[in-house]
Amino acid sequence: MTSLSKSFMQSGRICAACFYLLFTLLSIPISFKVGGLECGLSFTVTLFTLYFITTTLNVLARRHGGRLYIFFTNCLYYSQHFIIASLLYLFLSGFSNDELGNVLKNKYNESESFLEALKNSLNSNQINYVLYYYYYRFVVQPWQFVLTKSTPFFTLSEGFFTILAIQAVGETNRWLSNDLNSNTWIISSLLTSGGVITASLYYLYRIYVTPIWPLSIQTASLLGLVLSMVCGLGLYGIVSQKGSVIESSLFFAYIVRCIYEISPKLATTATDEILNLFKDVWQKHQRNLPTADNLLCYFHNVILKNAEVLWGSFIPRGRKKTGDFHDKLISILSFEKVSLISKPFWKFFKNFTFSVPLSINEFCQVTIKMASESVSPAIVINLCFRVLMFYSATRIIPALQRKNDKQLRKSRRIMKGLYWYSPCILIAMYTHLILQYSGELKKDLCIWGCSEKWFGVDQPEIIVDSWGFWNWCNIFCTILVYATELIGSGS
Amino acid sequence: MEPESIGDVGNHAQDDSASIVSGPRRRSTSKTSSAKNIRNSSNISPASMIFRNLLILEDDLRRQAHEQKILKWQFTLFLASMAGVGAFTFYELYFTSDYVKGLHRVILQFTLSFISITVVLFHISGQYRRTIVIPRRFFTSTNKGIRQFNVKLVKVQSTWDEKYTDSVRFVSRTIAYCNIYCLKKFLWLKDDNAIVKFWKSVTIQSQPRIGAVDVKLVLNPRAFSAEIREGWEIYRDEFWAREGARRRKQAHELRPKSE
Numbered sequence: 001m002t003s004l005s006k007s008f009m010q011s012g013r014i015c016a017a018c019f020y021l022l023f024t025l026l027s028i029p030i031s032f033k034v035g036g037l038e039c040g041l042s043f044t045v046t047l048f049t050l051y052f053i054t055t056t057l058n059v060l061a062r063r064h065g066g067r068l069y070i071f072f073t074n075c076l077y078y079s080q081h082f083i084i085a086s087l088l089y090l091f092l093s094g095f096s097n098d099e100l101g102n103v104l105k106n107k108y109n110e111s112e113s114f115l116e117a118l119k120n121s122l123n124s125n126q127i128n129y130v131l132y133y134y135y136y137r138f139v140v141q142p143w144q145f146v147l148t149k150s151t152p153f154f155t156l157s158e159g160f161f162t163i164l165a166i167q168a169v170g171e172t173n174r175w176l177s178n179d180l181n182s183n184t185w186i187i188s189s190l191l192t193s194g195g196v197i198t199a200s201l202y203y204l205y206r207i208y209v210t211p212i213w214p215l216s217i218q219t220a221s222l223l224g225l226v227l228s229m230v231c232g233l234g235l236y237g238i239v240s241q242k243g244s245v246i247e248s249s250l251f252f253a254y255i256v257r258c259i260y261e262i263s264p265k266l267a268t269t270a271t272d273e274i275l276n277l278f279k280d281v282w283q284k285h286q287r288n289l290p291t292a293d294n295l296l297c298y299f300h301n302v303i304l305k306n307a308e309v310l311w312g313s314f315i316p317r318g319r320k321k322t323g324d325f326h327d328k329l330i331s332i333l334s335f336e337k338v339s340l341i342s343k344p345f346w347k348f349f350k351n352f353t354f355s356v357p358l359s360i361n362e363f364c365q366v367t368i369k370m371a372s373e374s375v376s377p378a379i380v381i382n383l384c385f386r387v388l389m390f391y392s393a394t395r396i397i398p399a400l401q402r403k404n405d406k407q408l409r410k411s412r413r414i415m416k417g418l419y420w421y422s423p424c425i426l427i428a429m430y431t432h433l434i435l436q437y438s439g440e441l442k443k444d445l446c447i448w449g450c451s452e453k454w455f456g457v458d459q460p461e462i463i464v465d466s467w468g469f470w471n472w473c474n475i476f477c478t479i480l481v482y483a484t485e486l487i488g489s490g491s
Numbered sequence: 492m493e494p495e496s497i498g499d500v501g502n503h504a505q506d507d508s509a510s511i512v513s514g515p516r517r518r519s520t521s522k523t524s525s526a527k528n529i530r531n532s533s534n535i536s537p538a539s540m541i542f543r544n545l546l547i548l549e550d551d552l553r554r555q556a557h558e559q560k561i562l563k564w565q566f567t568l569f570l571a572s573m574a575g576v577g578a579f580t581f582y583e584l585y586f587t588s589d590y591v592k593g594l595h596r597v598i599l600q601f602t603l604s605f606i607s608i609t610v611v612l613f614h615i616s617g618q619y620r621r622t623i624v625i626p627r628r629f630f631t632s633t634n635k636g637i638r639q640f641n642v643k644l645v646k647v648q649s650t651w652d653e654k655y656t657d658s659v660r661f662v663s664r665t666i667a668y669c670n671i672y673c674l675k676k677f678l679w680l681k682d683d684n685a686i687v688k689f690w691k692s693v694t695i696q697s698q699p700r701i702g703a704v705d706v707k708l709v710l711n712p713r714a715f716s717a718e719i720r721e722g723w724e725i726y727r728d729e730f731w732a733r734e735g736a737r738r739r740k741q742a743h744e745l746r747p748k749s750e
Binding site: 183186187190191193194195197198201202235238239241244245249 | 562565566569601604605606608609612613615616617618
């Protein structure tokens with residue numbers, strides 16, 4: 001009984017977590033697409049804050065509080081799953097106000113709007129948008145600032161953790177090849193590496209063929225330098241036996257992916273091409289199937305019509321009966337009465353059994369269509385890649401630090417705390433990716449000649465694209481880390 | 492077994508030395524010396540001890556040769572498969588009459604690039620040298636190493652009747668194993684069934700030959716006399732003959748215990 005209830009609670013917890021993640025992943029892009037930038041940022045900061053507060057209360061209750069507090073915080077924790085839709089509607093309706101939009105665009109009317117609110121305190125509409133305005137001013141704008149400035153953190157940590165994962169794969173491969181002395185694994189790793197390098201070379205070829213990204217002289221020179229360093233490092237690792245074949249191939253593939261991340265159009269176009277290929281294959285498959293083959297059409301065309309025909313055949317039979325006048329009159333009246341009484345019920349039954357499932361089906365289709373239009377596949381793939389890298393880092397780092405049991409237990413506790421707050425990190429990462437791909441982040445980054453205090457007056461300003469700059473930094477840091485690992489491991 | 496074989500070889504050596512020293516062989520003398528050698532174990536002749544060490548060395552070199560041979564054939568098969576698929580892809584892309592286009596062409600190009608890159612990785616990672624080049628030179632490098640001991644590792648070329656016998660044994664052994672598996676798996680027969688016993692005896696009689704059937708050590712003619720070289724050949728052949736008989740007897744004796 002105890003194990004059964006425990007497994008039931010475990011599966012319930014997993015379902016709740018999956019529901020929360022799925023609903024969050026679908027609702028955040030809807031808020032950005034339908035409501036705009038301010039609505040999306042407000043929605044995400046509210047989700048982040050709610051999850052952070054409820055998780056902290058839950059952790060504190062489990063440590064210090066009694067059973068009543070644990071129950072209360074658990075109810076509070078799981079009730080936020082049902083608040084998501086309400087929050088989405090609240091922010092969508094709130095930020096659709098035109099006056100609020102005007103006030104947000106023109107920040108010089110701040111005092112006037114506040115004074116107007118004080119004068120017309122009975123106007124609920126004014127009060128509502130003033131509340132939204134101040135919420136945006138004091139809660140959402142710091143959130144936007146933090147997300148804008150966190151590009152280097154997300155980018156560089158992703159690169160570092162990817163190198164960590166690549167080296168873990170290399171060590172595993174080395175253990176399987178040498179210690180187990182498995183010829184099958186050697187052949188498998190060679191084939192896998194060949195496939196990875198071939199795919200990477202194809203995507204590298206696409207960079208030069210596709211005219212989306214204008215290759216300037218500086219960019220082409222940097223690309224040549226990067227590719228030379230990567231190929232040199234890969235060959236050095238393979239030939240000197242310090243790395244391995246699969247490490248070098250994965251490293252090359254990751255650098256090609258980073259090159260794609262320098263331009264968002266390039267990444268989006270590549271992802272869309274892959275999905276278009278699958279879409280074409282799926283449509284060809286769908287074209288062969290008959291269109292009106294679903295259950296609702298079958299129910300409407302076959303079952304209901306047959307029922308009508310069967311019902312209609314009763315009345316003439318009653319009318320055709322012969323006998324004396326009294327029996328004839330009674331039978332006619334009874335059949336007509338029954339048919340008159342039951343006709344509205346029949347119509348209601350027919351419409352209800354057909355229309356209600358149809359309306360539910362259409363509602364689900366509208367929701368899925370809205371979500372599929374809002375969710376960008378490049379963002380989702382990037383998010384999955386980053387989550388995978390961060391999760392593998394949380395698994396690899398305790399294994400590397402395993403010096404004694406005390407440190408291992410402490411490290412596991414830290415990682416467990418990180419798992420508790422992982423949806424917060426997920427929401428922040430997802431919002432940051434949406435801002436990056438929609439171009440809402442601060443575009444220009446000044447790296448030289450910014451202020452007159454540090455530089456002279458005559459120094460020219462050098463302004464670069466923020467995302468591209470940090471991706472180039474990520475590429476060079478990754479190459480530096482991997483080179484240090486390769487050369488340092490020999491000593 | 493070993494005391495008998497050691498005594499026998501000692502007897503042989505004593506016979507050789509006696510014939511050299513005193514001419515015609517006398518029966519009473521050989522019997523006496525054989526009895527003396529069995530009683531005093533410290534009197535084992537140096538020749539038989541050296542022959543025993545040579546036996547151990549030969550068996551280990553035979554095992555290494557077998558391993559290297561398997562490794563070479565496995566990776567040769569892998570490389571041949573890749574070359575075959577690559578050649579077919581190349582022919583399909585550039586030499587067929589009708590022009591290949593669309594997704595089919597992309598798949599063929601991807602396959603050709605994939606095979607080329609995999610073969611290049613196979614070379615530069617050192618696997619080609621480890622799995623194909625070094626096993627090919629196994630005999631040359633081994634003979635360089637053991638030259639200072641005045642011995643040589645050579646392949647034994649089986650005659651046609653020996654190869655035929657090996658094939659017959661292999662086929663009958665495989666058939667017997669399949670029959671035993673089917674009888675136990677599908678007909679649920681026990682080990683004490685007469686039919687199962689028959690097929691087990693077939694597997695025992697069809698065991699492969701052991702000993703110097705593919706690789707053997709040869710003593711250097713310049714350093715060793717003809718008598719010693721002949722003695723080594725006789726010693727090794729008799730040892731493996733007795734070992735084969737012992738294994739078959741042991742396999743037969745294992746059956747009553749399972750009953």
